[in-house]
Amino acid sequence: MSSRSVLQTTSALVLITLMLTGAAPTGPGSHSASLCSCRQGRAWEEVHNWVYWLDGPDLERIGSSNFNLAVIDYSSDGTEAGEFSLEEIETLKHATCERRVVSYLSIGEAEDYRWYWRPEWKPGDPDWIVQENPDWPGNYRVKYWDPEWQAIIFAYLDRIIAAGFEGVYLDIVEAYQFPYAQGHEQDMVDFVIAIADYGRAHSPTGQGLGVFPQNGEELGAMHPEYLAVLNGIGKEETYYRAMGWPLPWRERLFTEALLDNFKDAGYSGLILTVDYTLRRRQVSRAYRRAAVKGYVEYCSHVNLDRMIIYPGHEPICE
Numbered sequence: 001m002s003s004r005s006v007l008q009t010t011s012a013l014v015l016i017t018l019m020l021t022g023a024a025p026t027g028p029g030s031h032s033a034s035l036c037s038c039r040q041g042r043a044w045e046e047v048h049n050w051v052y053w054l055d056g057p058d059l060e061r062i063g064s065s066n067f068n069l070a071v072i073d074y075s076s077d078g079t080e081a082g083e084f085s086l087e088e089i090e091t092l093k094h095a096t097c098e099r100r101v102v103s104y105l106s107i108g109e110a111e112d113y114r115w116y117w118r119p120e121w122k123p124g125d126p127d128w129i130v131q132e133n134p135d136w137p138g139n140y141r142v143k144y145w146d147p148e149w150q151a152i153i154f155a156y157l158d159r160i161i162a163a164g165f166e167g168v169y170l171d172i173v174e175a176y177q178f179p180y181a182q183g184h185e186q187d188m189v190d191f192v193i194a195i196a197d198y199g200r201a202h203s204p205t206g207q208g209l210g211v212f213p214q215n216g217e218e219l220g221a222m223h224p225e226y227l228a229v230l231n232g233i234g235k236e237e238t239y240y241r242a243m244g245w246p247l248p249w250r251e252r253l254f255t256e257a258l259l260d261n262f263k264d265a266g267y268s269g270l271i272l273t274v275d276y277t278l279r280r281r282q283v284s285r286a287y288r289r290a291a292v293k294g295y296v297e298y299c300s301h302v303n304l305d306r307m308i309i310y311p312g313h314e315p316i317c318e
Contacts, residue, residue, distance in 0.1 A: 041094065041100065042068060044231050044267065044268035044270050047069045047100060048296060049066075050068065050069035050070070050298050051070050051071070051298060052298050053071075054071075055303055055304055057076065059072075059084070059091070059092050064095065066097045066314070068100065069100045069101075069102065069296075070102070073103070074160050074165065089164035093164070098317070100166050101164070101166055102168065103165040103167070107170050107192075108188075109140060109142060109172045110140045110152075111138060112140070115156075126148065127143070129141075130143060141172075145191065154195075157202075161203045167231065168195070168199060168211055170212065170213045171214045173192065174216040176216070177216075189226045192229070196209075196230070199211065207267070210268075211229060212232055212233060214234040215236055217255065227265050229267070232262050232265050232267075233259065234273075234274065237274075238256075238295070239286040240277045244277045244279055263294070271296065273297045274300065275297070275299050276300060278299070282299075
């Protein structure tokens, strides 16, 4: 049996066990996804601009804009209490401009403010929690190949689908590059494939569910089976690092060459780039360079705590 088949079989058994024991959360409106008569909106190929807002996303502000795509957290504050409802997400999809709405989902780190976190957890207990991220307190690197962690992610995906999101934006995909994960590159590829398969099998949008990894663009050059299930990729710091330092031109060209592989992604080839700079000249240069490559650029603050529209780069509801 292939490693992918083992992964999917194991994940399915874990999910069944959790559901039988009552441990697998179904999320708010868990039956809404199967009963939803939600109408389909903009095609992925018709996305020409996007907003990326994770910390306290304001649905009314986004809804009054002309952004074609919104990548947001599934919750107003990251917690279970703040989960957006199906009605709220449906309204956002069709307010002012027909847009796709995609949920952020960290698959390479656990976050201690999420619904699944237990107060007694710590690195080493359970075994799949490796260590706290020194740059982001409350975020913990995980053994993403562990069946227990994968079952949590599938249950999380159930909540996202129940709330009406049309895709997932997968973060910390590059965890396979961390020292503790050496030898587990294929496991990340298989995990993303399993997420795509599970999501499309359980979402009312079916094969229309969007799947976008963030970073880890090297995987696209080495794994055609990975590209085959994706809608594209999100890439941070394509042109500028978080403090506004421009990438050396050789590094930029190398990154662009890797991103170009995702133009052949099986479900649309949408490449979303985000640079953390607010300097107008750098913003204009980033948007211009991305446009030349056929990427869809967005510039913001590194905290992703606001929506920014720059003069000369206003989104158009095409």
